[in-house]
Amino acid sequence: MTELEFALNTFYLLMSGALVMWMAAGFTMLEAGLVRSKNASEIVTKNLGLFSIACVMYLTCGFFIMYPGDSAISSWIPGFSFSYLSLGMEGQDMSYGSYSEASDFFFQVVFVATAMSIVSGAVAERMKLLPFFAFAVILTGFIYPVQGYWKWGGGGLDALGYTDFAGSGVVHLCGAAAALAAVSILGARKGKYGSDGSAYAIPGSNIPIAALGALVLWLGWFGFNGGSQLAIHTAADAIAVGQVFLNTNMAAAGGVIGALFASRIFSGKADVTMAINGAIAGLVAITAAPDTPTGGLATLIGLIGGIIVYFSVITLDSKFKIDDPVGAISAHGTVGIWGIMATPLSGAGAFGTQAIGAIVIFGWVFITSYVVLKTLDSLVGIRASEEDEELGLDKAEIGVEAYPDFK
Amino acid sequence: MTELEFALNTFYLLMSGALVMWMAAGFTMLEAGLVRSKNASEIVTKNLGLFSIACVMYLTCGFFIMYPGDSAISSWIPGFSFSYLSLGMEGQDMSYGSYSEASDFFFQVVFVATAMSIVSGAVAERMKLLPFFAFAVILTGFIYPVQGYWKWGGGGLDALGYTDFAGSGVVHLCGAAAALAAVSILGARKGKYGSDGSAYAIPGSNIPIAALGALVLWLGWFGFNGGSQLAIHTAADAIAVGQVFLNTNMAAAGGVIGALFASRIFSGKADVTMAINGAIAGLVAITAAPDTPTGGLATLIGLIGGIIVYFSVITLDSKFKIDDPVGAISAHGTVGIWGIMATPLSGAGAFGTQAIGAIVIFGWVFITSYVVLKTLDSLVGIRASEEDEELGLDKAEIGVEAYPDFK
Amino acid sequence: MTELEFALNTFYLLMSGALVMWMAAGFTMLEAGLVRSKNASEIVTKNLGLFSIACVMYLTCGFFIMYPGDSAISSWIPGFSFSYLSLGMEGQDMSYGSYSEASDFFFQVVFVATAMSIVSGAVAERMKLLPFFAFAVILTGFIYPVQGYWKWGGGGLDALGYTDFAGSGVVHLCGAAAALAAVSILGARKGKYGSDGSAYAIPGSNIPIAALGALVLWLGWFGFNGGSQLAIHTAADAIAVGQVFLNTNMAAAGGVIGALFASRIFSGKADVTMAINGAIAGLVAITAAPDTPTGGLATLIGLIGGIIVYFSVITLDSKFKIDDPVGAISAHGTVGIWGIMATPLSGAGAFGTQAIGAIVIFGWVFITSYVVLKTLDSLVGIRASEEDEELGLDKAEIGVEAYPDFK
Amino acid sequence: MKLITAVIKPFKLDEVREALLTVGVTGLTVTDVKGYGRQKGHTELYRGSEYEVDLLPKTKIDIAVSDEQCEEVIEAVTKAANTNNIGDGKIFVFGLDQLVRIRTGDLNEDAL
Amino acid sequence: MKLITAVIKPFKLDEVREALLTVGVTGLTVTDVKGYGRQKGHTELYRGSEYEVDLLPKTKIDIAVSDEQCEEVIEAVTKAANTNNIGDGKIFVFGLDQLVRIRTGDLNEDAL
Amino acid sequence: MKLITAVIKPFKLDEVREALLTVGVTGLTVTDVKGYGRQKGHTELYRGSEYEVDLLPKTKIDIAVSDEQCEEVIEAVTKAANTNNIGDGKIFVFGLDQLVRIRTGDLNEDAL
Ligand SMILES: Nc1ncnc2c1ncn2[C@@H]1O[C@H](COP(=O)(O)OP(=O)(O)O)[C@@H](O)[C@H]1O
Ligand SMILES: Nc1ncnc2c1ncn2[C@@H]1O[C@H](COP(=O)(O)OP(=O)(O)O)[C@@H](O)[C@H]1O
Numbered sequence A, B, C: 001m002t003e004l005e006f007a008l009n010t011f012y013l014l015m016s017g018a019l020v021m022w023m024a025a026g027f028t029m030l031e032a033g034l035v036r037s038k039n040a041s042e043i044v045t046k047n048l049g050l051f052s053i054a055c056v057m058y059l060t061c062g063f064f065i066m067y068p069g070d071s072a073i074s075s076w077i078p079g080f081s082f083s084y085l086s087l088g089m090e091g092q093d094m095s096y097g098s099y100s101e102a103s104d105f106f107f108q109v110v111f112v113a114t115a116m117s118i119v120s121g122a123v124a125e126r127m128k129l130l131p132f133f134a135f136a137v138i139l140t141g142f143i144y145p146v147q148g149y150w151k152w153g154g155g156g157l158d159a160l161g162y163t164d165f166a167g168s169g170v171v172h173l174c175g176a177a178a179a180l181a182a183v184s185i186l187g188a189r190k191g192k193y194g195s196d197g198s199a200y201a202i203p204g205s206n207i208p209i210a211a212l213g214a215l216v217l218w219l220g221w222f223g224f225n226g227g228s229q230l231a232i233h234t235a236a237d238a239i240a241v242g243q244v245f246l247n248t249n250m251a252a253a254g255g256v257i258g259a260l261f262a263s264r265i266f267s268g269k270a271d272v273t274m275a276i277n278g279a280i281a282g283l284v285a286i287t288a289a290p291d292t293p294t295g296g297l298a299t300l301i302g303l304i305g306g307i308i309v310y311f312s313v314i315t316l317d318s319k320f321k322i323d324d325p326v327g328a329i330s331a332h333g334t335v336g337i338w339g340i341m342a343t344p345l346s347g348a349g350a351f352g353t354q355a356i357g358a359i360v361i362f363g364w365v366f367i368t369s370y371v372v373l374k375t376l377d378s379l380v381g382i383r384a385s386e387e388d389e390e391l392g393l394d395k396a397e398i399g400v401e402a403y404p405d406f407k
Numbered sequence D, E, F: 001m002k003l004i005t006a007v008i009k010p011f012k013l014d015e016v017r018e019a020l021l022t023v024g025v026t027g028l029t030v031t032d033v034k035g036y037g038r039q040k041g042h043t044e045l046y047r048g049s050e051y052e053v054d055l056l057p058k059t060k061i062d063i064a065v066s067d068e069q070c071e072e073v074i075e076a077v078t079k080a081a082n083t084n085n086i087g088d089g090k091i092f093v094f095g096l097d098q099l100v101r102i103r104t105g106d107l108n109e110d111a112l
C-alpha cells in the first residue's frame, strides 16, 4: 500500500465518519419533531448528552473491547483496556492497516452513538435524564462493544459466518433491543392508552424538523454504509462503494414509497410520519448487505422494509401496547431483523446463520439492558414523576422550554 | 488511468452526489418554511415522495433514456431499456470510464430529483398529492431524461454547441418550465388575488427553516456544480473543480447582496425571503458555466441574478398573477435563462446557441408537462377542493398537522 | 508532488471548505433559535448578508491582505491589492503549492465568515441591519485579514512563535473581541436588566433549531480543524488529519459533558442552552492545537472549556451586565483564550508567546472594532430605536415575521 | 350599553369586520378560541391511531356598542357570518355596566 | 339565560367536557388563557438567570345555559375540575341578555 | 360583584399587574387578543406585496372584584396602562352574578 492509497482511504473514512456523526443531528431533529413541544428541549439534551457520553465511553474502553485483537480472551469474551485514552499521533503509522488508527476510531465511535440514539426516541417524554445518561454509559461502554466484538471484532458471530455489512444487527437491532427493554420497564406515556385499552394518538409537535431529521439520516447513511467498505483505493473497492451508495439511496426511496402507499391504502391518508419511518426503514433494511444486491433488488428490500414498518408501528402501538413515540423499535428492530434475514436474497449470508445472529444480538442486548435498567429503576427510578410528565420534562428537568414564545 | 485515479474520481463523484442529495433537504425546508403551517406536512410529504419516485423512475428507465449510448435512435430520440434495474457490482469494471458506473448513476439521479423539487414549491398549497406524484413519475422518468439526453447524453443540443456545465437549463429551467405549466393549470391559491386583481401577501410560516433550506442548497450546490467537472484526478481537473467551488460560492454571495439591496431600495425593507431567493438565484445563474468566469465575474453574474429574481418575483406575482408561493419559477426559470445567456460573458458558448438551448428546453418541458397535467386534470382533477384548501392540505390529505401544539 | 497528490489535496481542501461553509447554517440556526421570535427573521437576514459580504470583501482585498507573500510591507503591515477579483482558471497551475489556488481561497474565505458570524449573535435583537453590514465590510475586509496575516500570513505573531493551528485566536477570539466591542457600545437589550441591576432571562424562541445549529457547527468543525492541516497526501498528513478529527470530536463531547454537569450541579437543571454552548466551547478550546493532544487530553481540554463557558456566561451576564443573547463572547472569547493558553499542555507553543498572541489579537480587534463602531454610531446610530426594538426587528427592518402563523 | 360577543368560523372574520364597519362599529377585539357544538369535528390519523378532533377552531369577536346600535350590529354579524351550515356560530349579548377609554378616561358612549 | 365561564387547569378539560355532556350541555367555547392567583408560578432557569413564571397556563370554558340548567352545570364543573389543590380555578356567572344562532337566527333558549 | 375586563397594550401587562397588586387584587386571568380600533395597524411587506396588518396584538385582563373595589381597580388600570397614545385600550365593566372557587366551593366575595 502506497502512502497515497493510505491517505485516500483515511480521508474516505474520515468523510464517512463525519457523515455518520451528522446522523446525531438527524436523530435529534427526528425525535424533537415527533414529541410534544413540552418535551422537545429535554430530548435535545438527551441527544447531545448521549452522543458525548458515547464518544467518551468508547474512547475509554468501548473501542478496545470491540477490537481487542490478540488481547481477546475468547471468541465470546473480549479484552479490556484504557489504552485508547492515550491515542495520539506518536503511536500511529502505516502499519496499522489501510487507514490511520485515529480515523478508524472516529469512524467506529459514531456508530455506537447511533445505536444509543435509537433508544432516546423510544423512551421519549417519560424517562428521566440522569438514569438515561447512566444507561448510555453502560450501553456504549460495554453492551454494544461486546456484541460488536462478536461480529466486527472477529468474535463468535463472525466465526459462525453471520453477515452484517454495516450493522442492521450490530447497530440497529442492538439499539432497538435496548429500546424495547427500556420501554417494557417504563410503560406507556400518560394518556397514551385509555382505560379500555384503546390507543390514543399523541401527535408530534414539529413535522418539518422531523422530516429534516429523516433527510439528515438519509445523507448520513451514505457514510454509514459507504464507509463500511473500509477501503476505496482499488478499483474493486471504489466500485463496491459506488454500488453501496446507489443501493442505500434506492432502498431509502423504496422505503418511503412502501410506507406511503401502505398508509394511503390502509389508513386512507398519506401519513407523513410513516413516510419518515419508511425512509429510515429502507435504510435499515439495506444495511446488512448494501453491496451485493442490484439496484432493483435494493429498491425492493427497502420497499418491503417500508411496508413492514407501517404494520409494525401500528401493531406494536395498538396490539402490544408498546408505546414508542418515534417508531424506533419498529424502524430499527423489526426492520433490522428483516434486513438481516434479507441478505441471502443477494447471495450474502445464509438464512440460518442470519437468524442466529439476530437472536444472539437481540438476546444479549435485551437481557443486559433489562437488567441494567431494572437495577437503575430500583436504585433511583427511571421514570419521571407523574407531575413532571404532565408539566413536561422541559420544565421539570431542563428548565428551558423549547418554544416559549408560542403558547 | 490508474486504479487510484479511478478510485479518487469515484469517491469525488459520490461525495458530490451526496451533497446534491442533501439538496432534497434544502428544498423540503425551503418550501415547508414558505407555505402556511396548515400545508407544511403536505409539502414535506410531497418532497419525500418525489425524491423517492425520481430515484425509482430514473433507475427504471430515466438514466438509460438520458444516456443511451449507441442505443440512441437519433440525436433527438433516445433509446429505452430497463437494464439499469439490474445494475450490480458484477457488471462493473474500470472500462466504464474514469469513475464507477454506480457512482455515475448516483450522481445523475440526484439531479433529476432536483428538477422535480422545483415543481413542488410552485404548486404548493393547492395541488393534490396523488396527481403530483403521478406527474413526478412522468417528469422524472421521461420528460427530464429526454432533454437531458439532448444535452448531456450527446444529443441534438449538444451537437449544436449549446453549453450548460451543470444545468441552469437542463435542470433548473426544466423544473421551472414544468412548474409554470402546472401553475397555469392550477391557478392561484384561494385568497391570493382580490376581486379587483390586487395581490395579497400570504406569508410563509417558518422563516428560519426556509433560510436553513437555502443554506442547505448553497452547500449542496458545491456537489451540483463541483461534481459536474466529472473528474478530479489531474491537476487541470482539480484546478477546475476548485474554481467551480469558488465561483459557485461567490455567485451565491452576489445573489444575496443583489436581492437584499434591490429589496431594501425598492421596497424599503430588507425582505429575508428575497435574500433567500437571491442566494438560489445566484447559484442558478452561475450553474451554466461555473468554471470559466473569474471570481469577480462570478460575483457579478450572481448579483445580477439576485436583482433579476427580485423583479421577477414581483412581476410574476403582481402583473402576471402567476401564484408561485416560493418563487421557484423566478429563481430557477427567469434566472435560469439569465444563467444560460450569461455564459458568453466568460467565453463559454455563443449567444445564439444558448438562446436556442433555452427555447428548446423550455418548449419541450412546458408543452409536455402541460399536456400531461391537463390530462391528469381531466381524469382525476389536480387541484384540491376548495374545502380542502381552506382546511389545509395537512388535514385533508396527510392527516397529520405540522405544528399541532401551536394554535 | 504528483498531479494525483495535488488533486487529492485540492479535493480535501474543498470538502473541508464546504464543511466550514456549512457552519454558516450552524450560526444562523443557533442564533435564530436563541433570540425571541420577533427578531428571528432579522438575525437570519444578518447571517445571510454577512456571509455574502465576507465572501465579497475577502475576494476584493481580504485574502491578499492576509497572504501578501512578497508584497508585505513589514511583518506587521501587510500589502493591498484587488488582484483576487480576477482569479480564474487561466492563472492557476501546480506551482501554487500542494493544492489549487482557488481551493485555497475557498477554504480561507469561509473562516472569515465564521469570525463575523460570532458578532451577529452577540449583538442580536438590537443592532440595526445596515450598520451591522457596514461593520461586516470593515471586519472581513480589513480587521480580520490584518491579524490573520500576523499569524497565518507569516507576519509578526508567527515570527514570535505564537501557535494557533486552526484559529482559537485568529478566528474565534477575533470574532469575540469584535462582539465585545459592539456590545459595549450597544448596551443591553431593553428589559434585560431591572432598575436594581438584576438580570432577567429572555428565553430563546426555538431550542430545537438552536441545537441543530450546534450540531451543524460540530460537523462543520471537522472541516475547520481537519482542513487546517492543509495537506493529506502523505501518511504523516493523513495520520495528523485523522487525529484532528478524533480530537475535535472528543473535545466537543467533553464540552457538552462539562457544561451539562456544571449546569446540573450549580443550577439544579441540565440547561440545554448550556449544553449547546458547551459543545461550541469544546470545539473552540481544541482549535488552537487539535493535532498534538491525545484523545484523552483533548476530551479534558474540551471538558474544561465546557465548564468555563458555563461560568463565563453567567458571570458576563449577571456580574458584568454584558448582554450576549447567545453566549458568543463566552464561547468564542473566554474559551478561545483557554484554547490558546492550553496548547502547551500537549507541547505546542509556549505559555508566554501564547499569552502575547491572545493579547495582540484581542487588542487589535477590540480597539479597531470599537473605533469603527463608534464612528458608525455617531454617523447613523447603530442601535435600533426603542420602538423598533419593542416591535421586534423583524417587523421594523425586514417586514417579514419569522412565524406569522403562531401568535 | 351592550357587549356583543360573536363566535364565528375563522375564515369569516374579514367579511364580518367589513360588515361591522358599514354599520358604524369603530372598534372590536378578536380572540382565537375553539368550539364544541352540533358541528362535529373531523377525524385525524396519526401513526395508525385515529383520533377525534372535536374542538374546532373558531374566532370570537367582542364588540361594545350603545343600546341603539345593538340590533343593527347583531343583524350585520348574523348576515355576514352566515354560510347556512352547521357550526356558523352564535352571538351572545351582555349588559355592559361601564366602558372607559384608558387614554383619556372617557366614559361609556364617549369611550366608544 | 346565563353565561358560565370556568377557568380551570388545562389537563382537566376533557373531564369537564364529559361532565358537561352528562348534564345536557351541547355546546361550549374554549380559550387558552393564563392565570394569576394564589397558586404560585414556578421558577424557570435560563442561562443562569432564574425567572419567575407567575402566569400559569389555564383553560377558560364559556357555556351558555338556560337559567334552569345553571346550578347543575356549575356543580358539574366544580366536581369535574376539582383536584383539591390551589389553582383549581374559578367559575364566573353572568347574565346573558340575548343569544342568537347565526345560521338560523334562532333566539335565546332556541339557540342553545 | 363586577368583572372588569381591560384590553391593553401587551408590554404594559407587568405594570398593570403590579398596580393591581397594590390595590389588593389577588387574582386575574390574561388572554392574548387582537384589537381593531382608532389605532391604525402597520403595513407589512412580503415578497413585494404590501399588506395591512390592521389587527394589532393586545392583552386582555379579566379581574373579578367586589363592588367596593371596582372604582379603585379601574383607576389603577387606567393609570398603569396609559401611555397617552391612541390604542392604549379600553376597560369594560360587567355585572357578575356569581363567583365560585372550584377547589372549596366558596361563593362570591369569599371566592375572590
Ligand atoms: N352553549 C354554548 N355555549 C357556548 N358556546 C357555544 C354553545 N353552543 C355552541 N357554542 C359555540 O358555537 C359554535 C357553533 O355551534 P354549533 O352547535 O357547532 O353550530 P350552530 O352555531 O350552527 O348551532 C361552537 O363551536 C361553540 O364555539
Ligand atoms: N379575581 C380574579 N379575577 C379573575 N380571575 C381570577 C381571579 N382570581 C383567580 N382567578 C383565576 O383563577 C385561577 C386560579 O386561582 P388561584 O387563586 O390560583 O387558585 P384557587 O382557584 O384555588 O383559588 C387563576 O390562575 C386565575 O386564572
Ligand SMILES: Nc1ncnc2c1ncn2[C@@H]1O[C@H](COP(=O)(O)OP(=O)(O)O)[C@@H](O)[C@H]1O
Pocket (backbone or CB within 6 Å): D026, D027, D028, D029, D030, D062, D063, D064, D065, D101, D102, D103, D112, F007, F034, F035, F036, F037, F038, F039, F040, F056, F058, F085, F086, F087, F088, F089, F090
Ligand atoms: N367597540 C369596541 N369593542 C370592543 N373592543 C374595542 C372597541 N373599541 C376598541 N376596542 C379595543 O380597544 C383597543 C384600543 O382601541 P383604539 O380605538 O385603537 O384606541 P383607544 O383605546 O385609544 O381609543 C382596540 O385595539 C380593541 O382591542
